[in-house]
Structure formats: structure tokens, C-alpha cells
Amino acid sequence: MQKTQSDSTKPIISLQNVGLRYNAGPEVLKDINLELKAGDFYFLTGASGAGKTSLLKLLHLAHKPTRGKVKIFGKDIDFIKQQDMANIRRRIGIVFQDYHLLDHLSVLDNVALPLRIVGRSERYIQTHVPELLEWVGLKKFINVKPKLLSGGQQQRVAIARAVINNPDILIADEPTGNVDEEMAKKLLFLFLELNKMGTTVIIATHSTNLIKQFHFPVLHLQDGHLTKE
Amino acid sequence: MLKTDIAFKTDLNKGFLPFITAFMVFVASITFATALIGNSLATDWNKHMNNNLTIQVLPDMKAKNPSQEIEARINNISKILKQTPGVKSYYAMTKDETVNLLKPWLGGKIDITLPRIISVQTSDVIPLNTKTLTNEIRSYSSLIKLETYENWMYDFKNTISAVQTLLGLIIVLILATTAITISYATKSGLNINRKVINIMHMVGATNKYISTQFSRQMMILAISGGFVGYIISCLVIFIIKTISEEISDGIIANFEFSSYVYLEMLLIPIIAGIIAKVSAMLTIRKELNDMM
Ligand SMILES: Nc1ncnc2c1ncn2[C@@H]1O[C@H](COP(=O)(O)OP(=O)(O)OP(=O)(O)O)[C@@H](O)[C@H]1O
Numbered sequence: 004m005q006k007t008q009s010d011s012t013k014p015i016i017s018l019q020n021v022g023l024r025y026n027a028g029p030e031v032l033k034d035i036n037l038e039l040k041a042g043d044f045y046f047l048t049g050a051s052g053a054g055k056t057s058l059l060k061l062l063h064l065a066h067k068p069t070r071g072k073v074k075i076f077g078k079d080i081d082f083i084k085q086q087d088m089a090n091i092r093r094r095i096g097i098v099f100q101d102y103h104l105l106d107h108l109s110v111l112d113n114v115a116l117p118l119r120i121v122g123r124s125e126r127y128i129q130t131h132v133p134e135l136l137e138w139v140g141l142k143k144f145i146n147v148k149p150k151l152l153s154g155g156q157q158q159r160v161a162i163a164r165a166v167i168n169n170p171d172i173l174i175a176d177e178p179t180g181n182v183d184e185e186m187a188k189k190l191l192f193l194f195l196e197l198n199k200m201g202t203t204v205i206i207a208t209h210s211t212n213l214i215k216q217f218h219f220p221v222l223h224l225q226d227g228h229l230t231k232e
Numbered sequence: 233m234l235k236t237d238i239a240f241k242t243d244l245n246k247g248f249l250p251f252i253t254a255f256m257v258f259v260a261s262i263t264f265a266t267a268l269i270g271n272s273l274a275t276d277w278n279k280h281m282n283n284n285l286t287i288q289v290l291p292d293m294k295a296k297n298p299s300q301e302i303e304a305r306i307n308n309i310s311k312i313l314k315q316t317p318g319v320k321s322y323y324a325m326t327k328d329e330t331v332n333l334l335k336p337w338l339g340g341k342i343d344i345t346l347p348r349i350i351s352v353q354t355s356d357v358i359p360l361n362t363k364t365l366t367n368e369i370r371s372y373s374s375l376i377k378l379e380t381y382e383n384w385m386y387d388f389k390n391t392i393s394a395v396q397t398l399l400g401l402i403i404v405l406i407l408a409t410t411a412i413t414i415s416y417a418t419k420s421g422l423n424i425n426r427k428v429i430n431i432m433h434m435v436g437a438t439n440k441y442i443s444t445q446f447s448r449q450m451m452i453l454a455i456s457g458g459f460v461g462y463i464i465s466c467l468v469i470f471i472i473k474t475i476s477e478e479i480s481d482g483i484i485a486n487f488e489f490s491s492y493v494y495l496e497m498l499l500i501p502i503i504a505g506i507i508a509k510v511s512a513m514l515t516i517r518k519e520l521n522d523m524m
């Protein structure tokens with residue numbers, strides 16, 4: 004499936020002189036300038052507490068910057084209406100660092116959530132979700148509640164939910180932090196597949212191994228400043 | 233059961249909400265049934281009594297021959313009745329019948345002229361103008377008493393409709409309380425589900441989607457509770473009816489009402505469900521907008 008955002012010259016996300024502070028705390032992100040184009044693939048690194056999760060939050064509209072401009076799909080997020088916000092979020096797949104799964108729903112229902120929200124048919128859901136779950140090695144756990152899964156298994160549920168609706172942007176916060184190297188590689192290949200079909204991918208990771216194996220540009224966060232390596 | 237995609241965590245409401253709606257629906261249904269039964273009693277009695285009318289013909293003691301005079305008057309009144317539209321039938325008790333009726337009190341031999349009674353059955357179809365009839369008979373003779381139940385029924389009807397208005401007010405109050413209760417339950421439900429709602433927002437759910445899902449769940453809880461309340465109130469009414477029939481054994485034969493009452497009472501849990509849906513919806517919309 005070809006992405007709608009095929010114009011590769013126009014940035015899909017852009018941050019201009021962005022700063023972020025939580026409440027009255029210190030500025031955790033300073034003067035961030037970043038442009039992501041359709042089909043880009045980036046790693047995001049930085050020490051623990053450097054602000055990786057904070058930066059990703061800005062990218063998926065979970066937080067507004069305290070200063071500067073954020074544009075997504077060409078829209079200034081300061082002037083986005085509720086319905087547009089929902090539409091934009093449907094085009095973004097997010098793997099949260101702490102998964103954010105719904106404990107009271109089965110694995111299948113968790114992964115199906117983005118599809119149900121956009122009104123996909125139950126038939127579509129019952130064929131595509133199990134397929135993807137098999138791919139991430141969770142076929143046996145389709146009807147299990149997330150709380151009964153290991154950390155790595157939950158992480159894969161979160162990944163499946165993020166990619167199920169074939170998003171234009173995939174934002175993954177330490178998506179392989181809890182799985183073995185073999186599985187980490189497999190999951191990276193999944194992201195690569197999406198990327199080949201046009202999805203813009205940004206992955207926060209501590210794993211130098213992955214960064215070495217996949218030759219993608221690296222964004223580095225230090226003292227609130229973002230540098231490209 | 234309807235399929236809900238999200239199945240919000242409603243642990244807190246799971247017991248509370250159905251219980252409270254069961255109780256509210258029970259009270260409202262009993263009240264509603266009382267009003268309905270009152271209504272059917274009133275119309276029933278109304279019918280019975282309106283169809284009857286008694287004319288007392290008193291003897292004229294100043295007449296030369298009161299006993300003959302009274303027969304003549306009864307004949308004339310009968311003629312008037314025959315020509316009056318709205319009179320279905322009438323029966324003038326004969327002298328012998330009257331004497332027989334009073335024998336136990338007055339003994340076998342009665343010399344005085346007794347008052348006589350004409351009982352009139354009025355028509356269901358053609359309305360009888362009792363005023364005209366009264367005037368007509370009175371103009372002919374003043375020694376006549378006409379007993380209709382109209383005056384009495386008028387008071388009775390007024391009382392009934394006042395009670396019914398009161399009952400209606402009680403029902404409205406109960407339903408309003410239900411709405412407020414559900415609104416509060418919804419608020420607490422939203423608080424428990426804050427994380428869930430947050431995640432839903434993150435994956436692109438609109439407020440409309442979330443509120444639809446959530447209020448549907450509240451409605452299911454309310455309807456299931458309301459149905460229980462309905463069943464219980466039906467049982468209670470059925471038991472009261474059975475017992476009262478046994479005790480009175482036909483004396484209060486009028487405590488008969490059609491089984492439609494049970495059907496009509498079904499309105500209450502349905503209304504409760506709709507109220508749950510609407511008040512949950514309004515609460516969620518407001519809360520979600522405040523959340524953003
Ligand atoms: N909700 C919050 N409220 C206040 N401060 C916060 C909040 N979230 C993060 N911070 C602060 O912002 C800074 C950056 O946190 P962030 O989670 O972005 O780091 P990170 O790079 O993702 O770290 P890690 O690698 O451990 O996940 C930290 O100092 C943290 O204390």
C-alpha cells in the first residue's frame with residue numbers, strides 16, 4: 004500500500020526552536036530543530052533522562068511545547084481541532100516505553116483497538132490481527148490479558164498495536180528493550196518492512212548493537228540539545 | 233448482549249448502578265402501576281354508576297286517592313322516560329314488589345301509600361342529559377327525587393386525578409434522581425478509566441467514539457438493573473392482587489385490572505435505560521471536553 008504522504012520533499016513533521024519544560028522544572032528540551040520526511044528512518048539515542056521520551060511525546064501530540072513550533076502533516080499543532088487531532092493520531096503508530104496496554108482487554112482486542120476506532124469490519128480484524136500476532140510470536144496468547152504476559156511479550160503486543168493500521172509515522176520508545184537479540188532483530192525487520200512501504204520511523208533505543216546492524220541516521224540527545232550523527 | 237469494543241472498567245459501577253436502577257425502577261413502577269390501576273378503577277366505577285339512575289316517586293298525601301295518584305304519576309314519568317334519548321331501559325317497581333320488599337320491616341299489612349322507585353339504565357352510546365330530564369320531571373311534579381351519581385363522581389374523579397398528578401410527580405422525581413445518580417456514577421467511572429481514555433485518545437479515538445462506547449455500557453448496566461426492578465415490581469403487584477382477591481372474595485370485585493398494566497410498566501425500565509444513556513452521554517461529553 005502506498006502512503007498518501009508521497010511528497011518526499013515536504014517534511015511530515017517539523018520542530019522549530021522547540022523547548023519543553025514540565026511545570027516549573029528545568030527545560031528538558033532546548034532549541035530543538037528537526038525535520039522528518041516521508042520514508043525517513045531514524046534512531047534516537049541519549050542517556051537515561053536525556054529527554055528521549057519527552058521528544059517523542061511532542062512528535063505524537065501527547066504534549067505541547069513550551070516554546071517553538073511543531074507541525075505535523077503540515078499542520079501547526081497550536082491550531083488543531085479535536086477531530087483533526089484524532090485524525091492525525093490515527094496516522095501515527097506509537098510504541099510506548101511502558102506499553103500502555105489496556106489490562107482488561109485481551110491481546111487481540113488491544114491490537115484491534117486502532118482498527119475498531121476507524122470502523123474496520125470485524126471480519127477484517129479477525130483475519131489481520133491474528134496474522135500479525137503470529138508474526139510477532141504471540142499467536143498462543145491471542146485471548147490472554149496483558150497482565151499475564153512477560154515484559155517482552157507485552158512489548159510485542161504494543162508493537163503490534165502500533166503497526167496494525169499501517170501508520171504514516173511510527174514512533175517507538177525502546178521497542179526492543181525487553182526482548183532478546185534475535186527477537187529485537189526480527190522486530191526491527193518489521194519496522195523496516197513498514198518503512199519500505201513509506202512509513203516514517205523513529206526509534207528511541209539504547210542498543211548500540213541495533214544501531215550498528217542497521218545503518219540508519221542517529222539523532223542524539225544530550226543536555227536537552229539534539230544533534231544528528 | 234451488545235458488543236462493546238472497549239469494555240471500560242466499570243467494577244465500581246457493576247454492582248452499584250444496576251442496584252440503584254433496580255431500586256428506582258421498582259419504586260417508579262409501583263407508583264406508575266398504582267396510578268394506572270387507580271385510573272382503571274375510576275373509569276370502571278364511573279361506567280357502573282353512570283349507567284344507573286334512580287327516581288323516587290313520593291306519594292302526594294294531599295291527593296284524594298294517593299295510591300291512585302301515584303300510579304298515574306309513575307305512568308306519566310314512564311312515558312317521559314320512554315321518549316328521553318339516552319335512556320336504555322327503566323323499570324318501575326310495582327306496588328306489590330315494594331310492599332314485599334318492605335315486609336320484613338313494616339309487617340304484612342300496609343295501609344299507607346309507599347314511595348315508589350323507578351330504576352333507570354342509561355345508554356353507553358347516547359349521553360343522557362340528566363339536567364333536562366330532571367327539569368322535565370320536576371315541572372310535572374315536585375314530589376320526585378332524582379338520584380344521579382354525578383355529583384358524587386365529580387368529587388371522586390377530582391380526588392383520583394389529584395392523586396394521579398402527585399404520583400406522576402413522584403415518578404418524575406425518581407427519574408430525575410436516577411439521571412443525577414447516573415451522572416455521578418459516570419463521573420467516577422471516567423475517573424477510574426482516565427488511563428484507558430488517555431490511551432484511546434492516543435490511538436486516535438474521538439470524544440464522540442469514547443462517549444458512545446462509555447454511555448452504551450452505562451445504559452446496559454442501567455437496563456439490566458431496571459429489568460430486575462421491573463420483574464420484582466410485577467411480582468409484588470401480582471401478589472397483592474392475588475391476596476386482595478382472596479380476602480375480598482369478590483366484594484371488591486373492582487380490583488380487577490387488565491394485564492396490560494404489566495406491559496405498560498415495561499415503559500419504566502426502558503425510560504430508565506434511555507435516561508441512563510442520555511445523562512451518561514452528556515456527562516462524558518462535558519468531562520472529556522474539560523479533559524482536553
Ligand atoms: N511528566 C513529567 N513531569 C515532570 N518531569 C518529567 C516528566 N516526564 C519526564 N520528566 C523529566 O524530564 C526529563 C527527561 O525525561 P524522559 O523521560 O524524556 O527521559 P528519557 O530520555 O526517555 O529517559 P529513559 O532513557 O530513562 O527513558 C527527566 O529529567 C524527567 O525527570
Ligand SMILES: [Mg+2]
Binds near residue numbers: 057176
Ligand atoms: Mg524514556
